[in-house]
Amino acid sequence: MKTWPIVLTLVLVAGCGGTPTQKPAGKAEIQLWQQKFTDQEDAWYKKAVSAFNASQDKVVLKHTIVPADAWEQKMKAAQAAGKAPDIYTLNYNKVPGFARTGQIQPLDKLIAADRWAGLQKEVLGSVEYKGAKYAYPMLVEPSAVLFYRKDLFAKAGLDPNRPPATWDELVQYGKRLTTKDVSGLVTAGVAVDMAWSTWGLQWNAAGHLPISDDWSAPQAADPQYKQLLQAYQTLYKEGIMPKQPLAPYADANPMGQGKAAMMVCGSWAAGVLLSDYPKMVADIAAAPLPSFDGDATKPTATLGGWTLVVDAKSKSPQPAADFVSWLLAGDTTLLVDFFKTTRFSKYSPRDVVAQAVKNDPAAAENVWAKTIEDKIVAYAKPEPTYDFAISLAFGKAIEKALQGKDIDTALSEADAEIKSVIAKNNLAGQGS
Template sequence: MKRGLAFIIAVFMLIGLLAGCSGENKAEADKTKDGKIVVDFWTFWGSETRRPIIEKIIDDYNSSQDKVFVKHTFLPWGDIWTKNLASVAAGNPADVIVNDINTVAQRAENKQVEDLSQYIDDSFKQKFHPHLWDTVEYDGKSYAVPFNTDTRLLFYNKTAFKEAGLDPEKPPATWAELEEYAKKLDVKNGDNYERVGFYPLWGSVGASSWMTNADSGKGFIEDGELTINTPKKVEALNWILDWKERLGENTVQAFQAEFGSEQANPFIAEKVAMWVDVGTFYTQLRDYGQDVDFGVAPIPANEEGSGNWAEGGGFVVEIPKGAKHPEEAMDFIKYLTDVEAQKYWSVKNYDNVANIEAAEAALNELEGPDKMVYEATVKNLKQTKMFPVPVEYPDYHSRLNPHIDNALLGKTSPEEALEEAEEDIAKMKKE
C-alpha cells in the first residue's frame, strides 16, 4: 500500500511539474529570446511546391523588421478548419490563418473572426480585385484580406487537334462546338475508348460550374433570391446527362478508376484531349507532361454571346476571434498581401493573386508557356463569378448537392431535382 501510495503521489507531482513547464513554455512562446512578438500563422500549404514558397515569404518578412517573428504552423487540409473552430471556442486561436474566401461572412456572423476595419482604409481596399474584396465584407465591415483566387480554363491537346483535323489555334467557343470537337477527338478500338475527347465532369469542375455557365453567370442565390430552378440550369443538367449517355456509364467509370495526379492525370497521359482545370494545374503539366503540346482557352459559352462564365474560389487571410496579437498579425497580413510577396507567390505557383499590381508585375517576369497560362487566367477573372455563402442560407450546398447528385445518377429528372432543391432550401432561410 505504501509503495502504491508513493507511486500515486509521484505521478501527481510529475503532472504538476509538467503543467508548470507547459505554462512556462506557453508564456515564453509569446516572445522570442530577443523580445520579438511571436505570431502563429496557420496554413495547409505543406506540399513540396507550396511550403517552400510560403516559408520564403515568411522568412523575408521576419528579416524585414525587428518587432515580430512569424512562426509557420502547417495543418493538413480539413484538419485546419476543425482545429481553428475548436481553438477559437477554447480562447487560444492562431494569430493568422488562411481560410476559405466564400465563407467569411459566416464566420463574421458567428463571431469566429476579428473585425479588421480599424486597420483598413479605402486606399488599402483598392489594391485588390473588387469582386474579391466583396467577399470579405459583412455588415459594412471587413473581416479578412483576400490572398488568392482561381478561375477555370479549358486545357486542350494541340497534337490531338491536328490528328483529328482540327485547327489547334481555334479551340471550341460554344457548347455546340465542344460537342463537335469532342466526337472528332474520341479514339475508339472496337467498343473501347483509347482516348476521350471530353467529359464535362472531369477536371476541376462540377455540375454547378456548367449550370452557372449556362445561366449567364448566375449562381444559385442572387441578391437574396433563389435562382436554382431556372430553365438554363435544367438545360445544363440534361446536357451533362447526354454526355454520359453518349460515352456510356462503363466508359466514364473505367476512365475515372485510372485517374490520378502527375503522370497518371488523364490529360497529361493524353487519354483525354480537352480538360477543364484551374490555372495551377499547369504546374503538374509543366513538371510531368513536358511532351504535351497544349493550349488554353476560356470555358466555352453555352451559346454565342452568353459569356464564358467560370466559377471562382480562393482563400483569405484573417485573424481568428480572440487572437492575442491582432496588431502584429495585421502587420504581417499587410506584408503577405502586398506587391512583392504576392508577386513571388504568383510567379512560383502560376496562382491568381488578389493584389492587382502584383498580378500585373508577375506577367512581366514570366515568359513562354508560363506567361501564356498565367495571362489567360488573369484575363479570365473578368468572366469569373464568386459565390459567397449568404448568411440567410448557411450551408445551403449540403441540401442542394444531393438533389443534383440524384439527377446525375438518374434517380430523378433534372426538372424535378431542381424544383425539389429550391423548395428544400427555401425552408432553411434565416430571417
C-alpha cells in the same frame, strides 16, 4: 525587400502539429496556420515567414501547415480550446459567413487605409460584410478553364485553333475525341466537386445562382438550368466523360498523363502541367469553357482564391494584422516570387503586383496565362459567399442527372433542399 540581419532561434513547423517554435526572449508570439497547398507554395510561405521574423525585433511568427483534410477538425478543436491561430488562410467563399458568425475580426482599423488602395473592386466586395473588410485578398484563380490536346484535335479532324464555343459543340467534339484509352472530356463527376466547379455555368445557364440575391428564396427550379443538367447527363450517357472520375476536379494529372483529350479544371492546372509535364505543354491549349448560347462574354467561371484573416479572439490582433499588411499590402517582391513559384497560374487582385508580374520576363513561360486572363478572368463572376450547403444541393441535382434521374425532378428536389437550408440557417435577408 528590406530585412534586418538579426539572429533568431526559429523552427518552422511543416505539417499538422510538429516541433514548437522556440520563442526568443522578450518577443511576443503570433501564429499563422496555412492550409497545405503544393510543395512549392508551402516552401514560399516558409520563406516569407522567415523573412518576416528576420525583420522583427518585438514579435516572432510561428508557422503551421495543416493538411486540407484535417483543417476543419483541427481548427474546431483549437477554437474550442481557446487556442485558435491569430492568422489563417481562408477562401473568399467563407469570409462573409465567418464575419457574420463572429469568427474573424474586421481589418479596417488594423490595416491602414492606403494599404487597401489598388485592389480590384469586385474582389474587395468578396471580403466585405456590412461595410467592413474582414480579409486581405492574396490571389484570384478562375474555377473553370478548358484545356485541350491540339494534337488529338488534329488527329480527330478538328481544328486545333477552334475550341468548342457552345455546349452542343463540346458534346460533338467529345464524341469524336473519345477512344478506348482517352476520355473525350474529364471534368467534375461527383456532387461535391460539381457543387462549386459549376458556379460559373450556373450563371451562364440562367443568369443567376440557385438562390435569390438576398438569400430569401430558392431559384434552382428555373427551367433555364435544365440545359446545364442535360449537358452533363449527355456527357455521361454518351461515355464522353469517364463513368468513374479519374481524379478529383482540382487535379490536373489526367491531362498530363494523356488520359484526357479535353479537361475542365481551374487555372492552377497550368502550374501543374508546366512543372510536372513539360513535354506535354506544346500540345496543350487553353480556352474558356463554352457558353450555352455561344456568347463568349458571358461568364463560365467564377473567381475564387485565398485571403488571410485575423481570428476574432486573437490576443495580438495588431501584430497579426501587421504581418498580413507586410506580406500582402507592402513590398511586391515576395508576392511576385509567389506568382513565379506557381508558374503564373494564379492572378493578383492588387494592381501594383499584377503589373509587376506582367513585367517579369519569366511570366512568358505560362503560354496560357494571357488567354486565361483576357478571355476568362475578364468575364468571370466572384464566387458566391452563401453556405456551401446551397451549392451542394445543386451539385446533387447534377449528380442525379448523371445517374439518369428526370431533370425536372432533380431540380425540384434541389429547390426544396435549398429552401430548407435557408430556413434552418436563417439566411433570408443575409445576402447582398
